[in-house]
Amino acid sequence: MSDHQNNGDSRVETFDARSPSRRRFLKSMGASGLAAATAPAWAQIAQASQQQQNAPVEPQDDGAPAEGEQQIQLTVNGVEHTLNVKPNAVLLDVLRDRLMLTGTKKGCDQGQCGACTLLVNDTAINSCLSLAVSHDGDSVTTIEGLSNGDELHPVQAAFWEHDAYQCGYCTSGQIMSAVAILNDDNIGSDDASVREAMSGNICRCGAYKNILAAVQDARGKMEGAS
Amino acid sequence: MSDSIIGAGPKRIDGQRKVTGEAPYAADHHPDNMAYGYGVFSTIASGTITGLDLEAARQSPGVIDIFHHNHFPELHRTPSSMAQGNKVEETRLPFEDNRVHYEGQFVALVVADTFDNARAAARKVGVSYQRDDAIANLDQGVKAHGTKPGSGNHERGDAEGNFDGAAHSIDVTYTTPVETHNPMEMHASVASWEGDRLSIFESSQGVVQQRGALSKIFGIPPSHIRVESPFIGSGFGSKLWMWPHAVAASVAARETGRPVQLVVPRPQMFTTTGHRPETRQRMRLATDDNGRLVSLRHESINTTSFTDQYVETCGSVTQSLYSCPNLTVSHETTRVNRGTPTSMRAPGAAPGLFALESAIDEMALAAGVDPLEFRLNNYADRDESQDLDFSSNHIREATEKAAEKFGWHDRNPEVGSMRDGHEIVGYGMAACNWEAIKRECEARVSLRADGTAYVTCATQDIGTGTYTIIAQTVSDITGLGLEKITVRLGDTSYPNGPISGGSWTTATTLPAVAAATREAIKELKGYATSEKGDFADVDNDSDSLVFENGQLTHDGQGVNYVDVLKGQKLASADGHAHTQGADDRYSYRSFGAHFVEVRWDPGISNLRVSRVVSAIDVGRVINSLTARNQVEGAIVMGLGMAHFEATDYDARNGRPVNNNYAEYVVPVHADQPPEVDVILLDYPDLEFNEFGARGIGEIGITGMAAAVANAVYHATGKRIRDLPIFKEKLMENIPAVQSA
Amino acid sequence: MREFDYARADSPRQAVSTHGSNEQAAYLAGGTTLLDLVKIDIMRPEQVVDINRLDLNEIETLDDGRTRIGALVTNTALARHERIQSDYTVLSEALLSGATTQLRNKATTAGNVMQRVRCPYFRDGVSSCNKREPGSGCAAIEGHNRSVHAVLGTSEHCIATHPSDMCVAMAAIGATVTVEGPEGQREIDFLDFHLLPGDAPEREHNLKPGELITHVTLDAPLNNGRSGYLKLRDRASYQFALASSAVIVTLDGDTIVDARVALGGVGTKPWRAHEAEKALKGQQVSESSFQRAAEIAMQGATPYAHNAFKIPLGQQAIVRNLTTLTA
Numbered sequence A: 001m002s003d004h005q006n007n008g009d010s011r012v013e014t015f016d017a018r019s020p021s022r023r024r025f026l027k028s029m030g031a032s033g034l035a036a037a038t039a040p041a042w043a044q045i046a047q048a049s050q051q052q053q054n055a056p057v058e059p060q061d062d063g064a065p066a067e068g069e070q071q072i073q074l075t076v077n078g079v080e081h082t083l084n085v086k087p088n089a090v091l092l093d094v095l096r097d098r099l100m101l102t103g104t105k106k107g108c109d110q111g112q113c114g115a116c117t118l119l120v121n122d123t124a125i126n127s128c129l130s131l132a133v134s135h136d137g138d139s140v141t142t143i144e145g146l147s148n149g150d151e152l153h154p155v156q157a158a159f160w161e162h163d164a165y166q167c168g169y170c171t172s173g174q175i176m177s178a179v180a181i182l183n184d185d186n187i188g189s190d191d192a193s194v195r196e197a198m199s200g201n202i203c204r205c206g207a208y209k210n211i212l213a214a215v216q217d218a219r220g221k222m223e224g225a226s
Numbered sequence B: 001m002s003d004s005i006i007g008a009g010p011k012r013i014d015g016q017r018k019v020t021g022e023a024p025y026a027a028d029h030h031p032d033n034m035a036y037g038y039g040v041f042s043t044i045a046s047g048t049i050t051g052l053d054l055e056a057a058r059q060s061p062g063v064i065d066i067f068h069h070n071h072f073p074e075l076h077r078t079p080s081s082m083a084q085g086n087k088v089e090e091t092r093l094p095f096e097d098n099r100v101h102y103e104g105q106f107v108a109l110v111v112a113d114t115f116d117n118a119r120a121a122a123r124k125v126g127v128s129y130q131r132d133d134a135i136a137n138l139d140q141g142v143k144a145h146g147t148k149p150g151s152g153n154h155e156r157g158d159a160e161g162n163f164d165g166a167a168h169s170i171d172v173t174y175t176t177p178v179e180t181h182n183p184m185e186m187h188a189s190v191a192s193w194e195g196d197r198l199s200i201f202e203s204s205q206g207v208v209q210q211r212g213a214l215s216k217i218f219g220i221p222p223s224h225i226r227v228e229s230p231f232i233g234s235g236f237g238s239k240l241w242m243w244p245h246a247v248a249a250s251v252a253a254r255e256t257g258r259p260v261q262l263v264v265p266r267p268q269m270f271t272t273t274g275h276r277p278e279t280r281q282r283m284r285l286a287t288d289d290n291g292r293l294v295s296l297r298h299e300s301i302n303t304t305s306f307t308d309q310y311v312e313t314c315g316s317v318t319q320s321l322y323s324c325p326n327l328t329v330s331h332e333t334t335r336v337n338r339g340t341p342t343s344m345r346a347p348g349a350a351p352g353l354f355a356l357e358s359a360i361d362e363m364a365l366a367a368g369v370d371p372l373e374f375r376l377n378n379y380a381d382r383d384e385s386q387d388l389d390f391s392s393n394h395i396r397e398a399t400e401k402a403a404e405k406f407g408w409h410d411r412n413p414e415v416g417s418m419r420d421g422h423e424i425v426g427y428g429m430a431a432c433n434w435e436a437i438k439r440e441c442e443a444r445v446s447l448r449a450d451g452t453a454y455v456t457c458a459t460q461d462i463g464t465g466t467y468t469i470i471a472q473t474v475s476d477i478t479g480l481g482l483e484k485i486t487v488r489l490g491d492t493s494y495p496n497g498p499i500s501g502g503s504w505t506t507a508t509t510l511p512a513v514a515a516a517t518r519e520a521i522k523e524l525k526g527y528a529t530s531e532k533g534d535f536a537d538v539d540n541d542s543d544s545l546v547f548e549n550g551q552l553t554h555d556g557q558g559v560n561y562v563d564v565l566k567g568q569k570l571a572s573a574d575g576h577a578h579t580q581g582a583d584d585r586y587s588y589r590s591f592g593a594h595f596v597e598v599r600w601d602p603g604i605s606n607l608r609v610s611r612v613v614s615a616i617d618v619g620r621v622i623n624s625l626t627a628r629n630q631v632e633g634a635i636v637m638g639l640g641m642a643h644f645e646a647t648d649y650d651a652r653n654g655r656p657v658n659n660n661y662a663e664y665v666v667p668v669h670a671d672q673p674p675e676v677d678v679i680l681l682d683y684p685d686l687e688f689n690e691f692g693a694r695g696i697g698e699i700g701i702t703g704m705a706a707a708v709a710n711a712v713y714h715a716t717g718k719r720i721r722d723l724p725i726f727k728e729k730l731m732e733n734i735p736a737v738q739s740a
Numbered sequence C: 001m002r003e004f005d006y007a008r009a010d011s012p013r014q015a016v017s018t019h020g021s022n023e024q025a026a027y028l029a030g031g032t033t034l035l036d037l038v039k040i041d042i043m044r045p046e047q048v049v050d051i052n053r054l055d056l057n058e059i060e061t062l063d064d065g066r067t068r069i070g071a072l073v074t075n076t077a078l079a080r081h082e083r084i085q086s087d088y089t090v091l092s093e094a095l096l097s098g099a100t101t102q103l104r105n106k107a108t109t110a111g112n113v114m115q116r117v118r119c120p121y122f123r124d125g126v127s128s129c130n131k132r133e134p135g136s137g138c139a140a141i142e143g144h145n146r147s148v149h150a151v152l153g154t155s156e157h158c159i160a161t162h163p164s165d166m167c168v169a170m171a172a173i174g175a176t177v178t179v180e181g182p183e184g185q186r187e188i189d190f191l192d193f194h195l196l197p198g199d200a201p202e203r204e205h206n207l208k209p210g211e212l213i214t215h216v217t218l219d220a221p222l223n224n225g226r227s228g229y230l231k232l233r234d235r236a237s238y239q240f241a242l243a244s245s246a247v248i249v250t251l252d253g254d255t256i257v258d259a260r261v262a263l264g265g266v267g268t269k270p271w272r273a274h275e276a277e278k279a280l281k282g283q284q285v286s287e288s289s290f291q292r293a294a295e296i297a298m299q300g301a302t303p304y305a306h307n308a309f310k311i312p313l314g315q316q317a318i319v320r321n322l323t324t325l326t327a
Ligand SMILES: Cc1cc2nc3c(=O)[nH]c(=O)nc-3n(C[C@H](O)[C@H](O)[C@H](O)COP(=O)(O)OP(=O)(O)OC[C@H]3O[C@@H](n4cnc5c(N)ncnc54)[C@H](O)[C@@H]3O)c2cc1C
Pocket: A110, A111, A112, B662, C026, C027, C028, C029, C030, C031, C032, C033, C034, C035, C036, C051, C071, C097, C098, C099, C100, C103, C106, C107, C108, C109, C110, C111, C112, C113, C114, C115, C163, C164, C165, C166, C211, C212, C213, C214, C238, C239, C240, C241
């Protein structure tokens, strides 16, 4: 699990388009919850993010924060991190540049595109407009925390099945938004409601038709399973 | 299996990596000890840098170095030749001198230990300028210094002489604004040096061209440079050719001795990474009494930069889509203070077909003919511009099929006659068209002893599905399942592949991959028939030795190829191929037609595209899932072009004013028409290549804007000749403004 | 973002005392305006006071029928609150028409009230802009002024629209802003909260330095009122209003008993159209009475080079909204 460290030589990473050559984030549900065994994995975002994961807890900033820094606790995909950050450090950058969780993308850095969407305490937000310090104690779920080992979340599986992307760059954000929407009873299940609710996730490739199909298909599967 | 995998719709082999966030894009790379660059960009569009105040920035936390025109190594320009493999669009190097040619040009580059520190310091750099008057738009350019002849002109017959006195004629001018590609992923470079070897992760549609350009610029051999772009957050043309940031990042990495990541911020994606230029297109068309075209002139001017000549070949389609004996196509450019334009999805054809297909609509009306009828009467049956037959052309069938499915014949031709509650419904159509290109290409295929195949080619998958169709190709020939095939692209250490653009990737790479696969099989047969082989007694070239579904068989006796290799302790049988570009026996083009329904609600001045039916003839479809997706996506982008998209520049100083994703309006989910129906005709074009595929990335956007504009005319009676079709162009009772 | 000091407040008192009357301090709520502007260097706070942990998350019905909203109630939570949906439909609809799902999840009630203009010349950091740099001029008046510039309430010093949708609904409903400051608590009528640009566009609101909004209290809903928000723009979602209307009406048969009309996208502040309301009262429901009121609402509007269409568009927003509500 050196993947989490800020010293990984990314040149060793292989670009095998066929299958993930390695998992950036080795997630195991562990034995920590009965819920894990009974409820479907995708019903457990909340639980997963609170569970003790087998994955080691790193990086950790054990030392006292340097001048001008503050120490925060962030639980990311169930892993607790202690980090020293500057007040102006942005949550998106901390995840990408320090925790090396690069699945969350930056498409504008100004809250305008949705590529950086992730869940904080199960609510979808733009991580580019969030200070890391103000999320001290919060629980963050990123695209890397969605699947359970090799078992994809139904929304991920549906995106793959329906070709709900082209370049894939907006995809993490689309999927995180979709997961939030599907778990939100306040948002209608009809196509127009989904389109409206997802309008903060721009797809410049224009794969909207397939994204909608994927979301609705995942809805069916999640309902069927729960 | 062999027959079905080509043309089937298997899901993407790289799909899992995309849906899990594992697919690595350029800025996802974090080599050891990496520093971050952040640009300082000009805030004037024309002038000279007279001073730089770097004190505050230097003292800013974490700053490592600050580059600018007085602190930048001497480099060389690239000759910028596509044939040589070193093309760029903006030939001027960053920080070359103190001149400013456009707003948003690099004027300094801060390198610091973190992204935030670099950005914070960049904000503290003070720049003073001597400002010159800027040429802010096409009109100003033409007025200030006229036009310069462009390329791609064509003339046949006597268009002028056959215009006056023709039975029906129109003389109209269309304009299209600057559009910005705005791929989701901002341009990014992560550069590192080891001695005099440069390695760079780039969001690139053309790693080989970038390597060539860097080689010329740094004066080091191509073999010392590795450009990698395994995944890219799309480009739509903006990432075909390297832009200044990649040079800046490479220099910063060399000078600081650390890997440097440099991302172009979204606002500068509007300035320093290309755009579709502004165009003005005059269309003069005339027909005889029977509604047959007798004269057609398409004269266009586009804006280019002060540093480079870029021609938007708006008339490229006009010269061959319709039959007309007297035809003139001409292109000119005029210089403005904007960055250098570049190809954007269907360059030339997208703005060109807005003009042509709107004009055809106007011409049909002037001649009193239904626009569908008019097109069927006038479509060319052979390419009159090149005097060649089309290799394969099913535009009539495409038009008729789409019309049928759309319900064109139920259309009441009277303007504004179709109502639905508050809304007026309009139907419009347009043809679409794109050239088919095939270039030379290399590829390497290994059939490996572990039962898998491994394919490499230095082309890219920009989201079009190249990984998958290459795997389909290998699967088709070898019988191996897709899960057994590894495809690697986007790395200059692989055999030379084409840029991912012009819709030519499919037609170019598949033949090379197929040939390399066959070469690998041939090598395998060589091993099998060698002394130590299972078929030592069989003649190597003998047709009786066949490879099928992973088996070598001879006279009913089969051996799995894995056993052939293992038997001789060999790792793999390898094939390398170098295939050639298209010949000139035919005119190779793709065809199609869009039918669009718009709804105009005059009570709230609301315009929506509610339905699109498109039929596309692109030869054989290799992957029905990804192909359909390409056309659907292009329709969305075409709808954006019709409806919203325009980069606005302040006419006083050339400043882009809506250079962000909130105010440069692109379609969002809610704009997706509830019904989009794409018909893929799927007629293999076997004259073009063995797969019969012509490529599908661009054609879907061509004609879309015209189809929308034609539908808007049908609904409202307003002919919008200037894109985008903003609501105010359709509204009544807008008070006049006294200019101050 | 430039460096700043950061402190998290545990109580409104503490927030106010940390902020003090320091002009260089800023409260951080959802951050969707503040961090956006800090990133592009338009706001440069030296001290950020994070108020996200303050206990200001309640929506309460007061005894007098008014509804009190905590400053930190998110736009999403407010839009979905049962009472807001039923009794203040216009507010719920306005909120849901604003920004995007993700942004609304972060954006707070007070932050929304305090959001800043989207004028590109304000945001570019270099053009002359009286709001950013008092006395430097206004690049928008003679510049590009199509989408985010106003026709009502403009001055020769600034023509930027107040971009909020939520505030337009609040202007129609009527509300009071409760603030806590170094000198204690006070209340400000919502309609007085935002200022017209006049000759001092740098002054956008009636807060004194360091004052913290703790609540916005909505007036009691009109009895039997029907209300709705209609937002007109280019694309179908996620865009600031080109013109919008918040309308509340009560009817007696076909007669309009009471009406509230406010406009967005066209004014330099959330725009209450009192005269139009007067014109509607006592009238029969009819297109002509709506049209007349709409014309009155836009009377005195000043068109600029690219936004003259907002005058008829604003009228359309009113007429259609009234038509739908009275149908
Ligand atoms: C891309 C984009 C699109 C948008 N589209 C729309 C739209 O269509 N319609 C719309 O209405 N809005 C839109 N918005 C604006 C959005 O609604 C506001 O940014 C949001 O409401 C601000 O709330 P916040 O909590 O994030 O404020 P913050 O950013 O935290 O604060 C905003 C300002 O208010 C101050 N402040 C915050 N809380 C208090 C308080 N309690 N007391 C005193 N001062 C305080 C801050 O110091 C800061 O100056 C959009 C924003 C973006 C980025």
